[in-house]
Amino acid sequence: MAEDNNQRAGIRIIIAEDDDDSRLVLQRILDAAGYSVDVASDGEEALKKARQNPPDLFISDILMPQMDGFQLCRYIKQDEVLKDIPFIFYTATYTDSDDERLSKSMGAARYVIKPVTPDKILQIIDEVLKENAKTQAEAEVPLDGPSQLDAMYLQSVARKLNEKVRALEEEHLALQQSEEKFRRLVEGISDEYFMYSRGIDGVFTYVSPSIQQVLGYTQAEFLTHFSDYLTDNPVNEKMREYSERIGRGEKVPGYELEVYHKDGHACRLEIQNTPLLDGAGKVYAVEGIAHDITERVAAREELDRIRHLLKNVFDSMPSILVGVDSEGRVSQWNREAERVTGVDESQALGQKPAQLLPQLQAHVAYITEAMKDGKPKKLTGQLYRSGDTQTYSDIMIYPLLDNRVNGAVIRVDDVSERVRIEAMMVQTEKMVSVGGLAAGMAHEINNPLGAITMGLQNIQRRVSPGLAANKEVAERLGLDMEKLQTYVEDREILKMLNILRESASRASTIVDHMLKFSRKPEKRLELVDLEGIINSSVELARVDYDLNKRYDFRNIKIRQDCEPDLPEVPCIASELEQVILNLLRNAAQALEENIRQGAAAEIGITMRRSDDHVRIEVEDNGPGIDLDTQRQVFDHFFTTRAPGEGTGLGLSVSYFIITDTHHGRMFVESEPGKGARFIIELPTEDVAGRVTKTLST
Amino acid sequence: MTDMDKQMKKILIVDDDEQVRFNLTTYLKDEGYEVLNVPSAMDALALIERQHFDLAIVDMRMPGMNGEELIMRINQVKPGLRYIIHTGSLGFSVPEDLAQIGINPDDVVTKPIKDFELFSRKVKAMVS
Numbered sequence: 001m002a003e004d005n006n007q008r009a010g011i012r013i014i015i016a017e018d019d020d021d022s023r024l025v026l027q028r029i030l031d032a033a034g035y036s037v038d039v040a041s042d043g044e045e046a047l048k049k050a051r052q053n054p055p056d057l058f059i060s061d062i063l064m065p066q067m068d069g070f071q072l073c074r075y076i077k078q079d080e081v082l083k084d085i086p087f088i089f090y091t092a093t094y095t096d097s098d099d100e101r102l103s104k105s106m107g108a109a110r111y112v113i114k115p116v117t118p119d120k121i122l123q124i125i126d127e128v129l130k131e132n133a134k135t136q137a138e139a140e141v142p143l144d145g146p147s148q149l150d151a152m153y154l155q156s157v158a159r160k161l162n163e164k165v166r167a168l169e170e171e172h173l174a175l176q177q178s179e180e181k182f183r184r185l186v187e188g189i190s191d192e193y194f195m196y197s198r199g200i201d202g203v204f205t206y207v208s209p210s211i212q213q214v215l216g217y218t219q220a221e222f223l224t225h226f227s228d229y230l231t232d233n234p235v236n237e238k239m240r241e242y243s244e245r246i247g248r249g250e251k252v253p254g255y256e257l258e259v260y261h262k263d264g265h266a267c268r269l270e271i272q273n274t275p276l277l278d279g280a281g282k283v284y285a286v287e288g289i290a291h292d293i294t295e296r297v298a299a300r301e302e303l304d305r306i307r308h309l310l311k312n313v314f315d316s317m318p319s320i321l322v323g324v325d326s327e328g329r330v331s332q333w334n335r336e337a338e339r340v341t342g343v344d345e346s347q348a349l350g351q352k353p354a355q356l357l358p359q360l361q362a363h364v365a366y367i368t369e370a371m372k373d374g375k376p377k378k379l380t381g382q383l384y385r386s387g388d389t390q391t392y393s394d395i396m397i398y399p400l401l402d403n404r405v406n407g408a409v410i411r412v413d414d415v416s417e418r419v420r421i422e423a424m425m426v427q428t429e430k431m432v433s434v435g436g437l438a439a440g441m442a443h444e445i446n447n448p449l450g451a452i453t454m455g456l457q458n459i460q461r462r463v464s465p466g467l468a469a470n471k472e473v474a475e476r477l478g479l480d481m482e483k484l485q486t487y488v489e490d491r492e493i494l495k496m497l498n499i500l501r502e503s504a505s506r507a508s509t510i511v512d513h514m515l516k517f518s519r520k521p522e523k524r525l526e527l528v529d530l531e532g533i534i535n536s537s538v539e540l541a542r543v544d545y546d547l548n549k550r551y552d553f554r555n556i557k558i559r560q561d562c563e564p565d566l567p568e569v570p571c572i573a574s575e576l577e578q579v580i581l582n583l584l585r586n587a588a589q590a591l592e593e594n595i596r597q598g599a600a601a602e603i604g605i606t607m608r609r610s611d612d613h614v615r616i617e618v619e620d621n622g623p624g625i626d627l628d629t630q631r632q633v634f635d636h637f638f639t640t641r642a643p644g645e646g647t648g649l650g651l652s653v654s655y656f657i658i659t660d661t662h663h664g665r666m667f668v669e670s671e672p673g674k675g676a677r678f679i680i681e682l683p684t685e686d687v688a689g690r691v692t693k694t695l696s697t
Numbered sequence: 698m699t700d701m702d703k704q705m706k707k708i709l710i711v712d713d714d715e716q717v718r719f720n721l722t723t724y725l726k727d728e729g730y731e732v733l734n735v736p737s738a739m740d741a742l743a744l745i746e747r748q749h750f751d752l753a754i755v756d757m758r759m760p761g762m763n764g765e766e767l768i769m770r771i772n773q774v775k776p777g778l779r780y781i782i783h784t785g786s787l788g789f790s791v792p793e794d795l796a797q798i799g800i801n802p803d804d805v806v807t808k809p810i811k812d813f814e815l816f817s818r819k820v821k822a823m824v825s
Contacts, residue, residue: 450809
C-alpha cells in the first residue's frame with residue numbers, strides 16, 4: 001500500500017461535488033491513498049481550478065449548482081489543454097442507462113454509481129489512469145455532432161430536475177404534516193392551558209386559541225406585553241427576577257403568576273418558560289405554557305383556611321386538647337396545653353403525651369385501649385398528686401377514625417374546683433339532712449319529754465303536803481301526810497325525782513340547740529348581734545361531745561372578751577354559729593395534748609371593731625400550726641387527723657361561708673409551740689349594705 | 698265552796714297526745730282550775746260553741762285541723778277567748794315566724810315546759 005502511495009504521490013485529482021459530506025468523504029479516501037486532492041463545490045469552480053493547474057484526473061458529481069457535471073465534462077473535453085485528462089462521473093441520482101451512454105459519448109472514462117467501497121473507487125481510479133497512459137487521446141467518436149449531444153443532455157437534465165422537484169415536494173409534504181401535527185397538539189390543548197411565544201421585548205407573538213377559555217381574550221387581543229395583565233398580588237414579585245434570568249438564557253423552574261381575566265377577575269397561572277437560543281447562544285424568544293391553577297389555589301387557600309380554623313378552634317378550647325397519631329405521639333398541642341405545661345407546640349410534637357402531662361401517666365394503657373377499640377372513653381375525677389398539690393382531671397379519649405384508627409384526640413379538663421365544690425355540697429347536703437332529721441327528732445322527742453317533765457312536776461306536787469287536794473285524799477285514807485313526806489325524803493325519792501327532772505331538762509336543751517342549728521338558712525343576711533352568736537356557739541360546744549371522747553370542753557377554759565357596743569353585723573346566724581363551733585372543736589382537739597400532759601388548756605374568743613369590720617379571733621394555747629400546714633389549712637380535704645377522724649372539709653366550708661356568703665375574710669396566724677389563732681373579719685353594715693345592693697341590682 | 702265554784706276559771710286543753718293531755722290537766726287541776734280536754738280541733742270547736750272557757754291551751758301540730766287553723770276559727774266564733782300556744786314544733790320557735798301568722802310570741806309556751814312557776818303565772822294572768 002505504501003508503494004501504491006508513493007506511486008500516487010504527485011498525482012493530482014480535482015473533485016467536483018456540491019454535497020459537503022460526500023465531497024469530504026471522497027477527499028479523505030483519496031488523501032489517505034496518497035493522491036494530491038483539490039476540491040470544488042460546483043462545475044465552474046472545478047473548471048477554474050483545472051485551468052489554473054491542470055489535474056491528472058477529474059471526479060465529478062452530475063447535479064450541481066452553477067455548472068453541472070455534464071457541462072463541466074463538455075468544457076474540459078473541448079479545452080485544448082485539458083481534453084486528455086480522464087473524467088469520472090460519480091453520482092447517486094443517475095440510474096438511467098441513457099445517462100451512462102451520454103456520459104460515455106461526452107468522453108467520460110467511467111460512470112460510477114454511488115455508493116461504492118473506498119477500495120473500489122481507488123481501483124477504478126488506478127484503472128482509468130493506466131488506460132489513459134496507453135491510449136492517449138483516442139477519443140471515442142462523438143455521436144452525431146453537437147446538436148444530438150445537446151438534446152440528450154437537455155433530456156437528461158430535465159429528467160433529473162423532475163426527480164429533484166418530486167423529492168423536494170415529498171420532503172415539503174412531510175414537513176407540512178409534521179407542522180400540522182404540532183399545531184393540532186398546540187391548538188388542541190384547552191380549558192386550563194394555553195401556550196405562547198413572546199419576544200425578548202416581552203410582547204406576545206403567538207398564543208394558542210385556548211387563551212380564550214383561560215383568560216377570555218381572543219388570540220389577536222392578547223398579542224401585547226405580558227405586564228399588561230399582571231395584578232398587584234405579591235406573588236407576581238418574583239416575575240421580574242425570573243424574566244431576567246430567562247432573558248439570560250437560564251432555564252428557570254415553574255412559577256406562579258396572577259393575571260386579570262378579560263372580565264376583570266384574577267386568575268392564578270402556573271408558568272413554565274423556555275428560552276429559545278440562536279446559534280450564538282443568544283435568547284431571541286421565549287416559549288411557554290401557562291396553566292390555570294385558580295381553582296387549585298382557591299382549594300389550597302380553603303384548605304389553609306380550614307386548617308387555620310381548626311387550629312383556632314382547637315386553641316380556643318378551655319380544655320387541654322392533645323392530638324396523637326397512630327403511634328401515640330403528639331401531633332396537635334393546643335394553647336391550653338401549652339399554658340398548663342409550659343411546653344410549646346413545637347417542643348411537644350412527636351413526644352409521648354404522658355411525658356408532658358403527668359396526669360396521663362396512670363392511664364397510658366387505657367388510652368392505647370381506647371385507640372384500639374376505636375370507641376371514645378371517659379375517665380372522670382382522676383386524682384393526681386404532685387408534692388402538696390392535688391388535682392382532679394376528667395380525661396376523655398376520642399379515637400379518630402376513617403378506615404382505621406388514625407390516632408386520637410385526648411381532652412384533659414382540670415375539674416379540681418368542681419370536685420371541691422361537689423364535696424362541699426355533699427357536706428352542706430349532709431348538714432341539711434342532719435338538720436332535717438334533727439327537726440323531726442326534736443319534735444318527736446319534745447312531746448314525750450314534755451310528758452316526763454310535767455309528770456315529774458305533778459308527782460312532786462302530789463307527794464308534797466302543800467296541796468289542798470292531797471290533804472283531802474290523805475285524810476280520807478287515814479294517811480299521815482307529814483310521815484309520807486318524811487318517808488319520801490328519807491328514801492331520797494325527791495332527790496331521784498330532781499335528777500330525773502334535771503336530766504329531762506338537759507335533754508330538752510340539747511334538742512333546742514339542734515333545732516336552732518338545723519334551721520334552714522335563709523341565705524339572707526340579717527343584722528345580728530355577734531355576741532349572742534358567740535354565746536350560743538360556746539353553749540353548743542359545751543354540750544357537743546365526741547363519740548370517741550377525744551376532746552371534752554369540760555377540761556378547757558373558755559375565755560370570752562367582747563368589746564362593748566359592737567355594731568351589729570349582717571350575717572346568717574346559723575352559718576356563723578356553725579363556723580365558730582367548728583373553730584372551737586378544732587381548738588379543743590388541738591388542746592388534747594395539753595390536757596393529757598396536765599397543762600392548762602385555754603380557748604380565747606375576742607371580738608373587736610376594726611375600721612369597717614368586726615374582727616373575731618378564736619385562739620388556743622395548743623401546739624400551734626407549722627407554716628406548711630397553715631398554707632393548706634383551708635384547702636378542701638386537707639386534714640391532719642388520722643383517716644376516718646376528719647373529713648378535711650370543716651375549715652374549707654367555714655372559709656366558704658365567711659368569704660363567699662358573708663363577703664368577709666378568714667385566715668390563720670400561728671407559730672409552732674405558740675398556739676393558733678383563727679381570725680374572721682366580717683364587714684359591718686355599711687360595707688355589707690353596699691355589697692348586698694350590688695348583688696341585688 | 699259555791700263562791701269558789703263561781704270563781705273557778707275554766708280551761709280547755711286541745712292536744713292529740715293523751716299523755717300531754719293527762720299531765721297538763723292534772724297540773725292545772727292541782728292549780729285550782731276547772732279543766733276539760735279534747736284530742737282534736739273539731740272537738741274543741743264543738744265544745745267552745747256550747748260552753749264558756751276562760752282560756753284555751755292549743756297544740757299546734759295535730760292531725761286533721763291544726764292549731765293555727767283552730768285559732769283562726771276561735772277568733773271568728775269567740776273573739777274574746779284567750780289562748781296559749783303549747784307547741785314542740787320547730788316552725789314556731791322564732792318570734793318573726795309567729796308574727797307572720799298573727800300570733801303574739803307572749804302567747805307561746807314551748808314543749809317541754811321547763812319553768813313551771815313561769816307557766817303558772819302566765820296562765821293566771823291570762824284567765825283573770
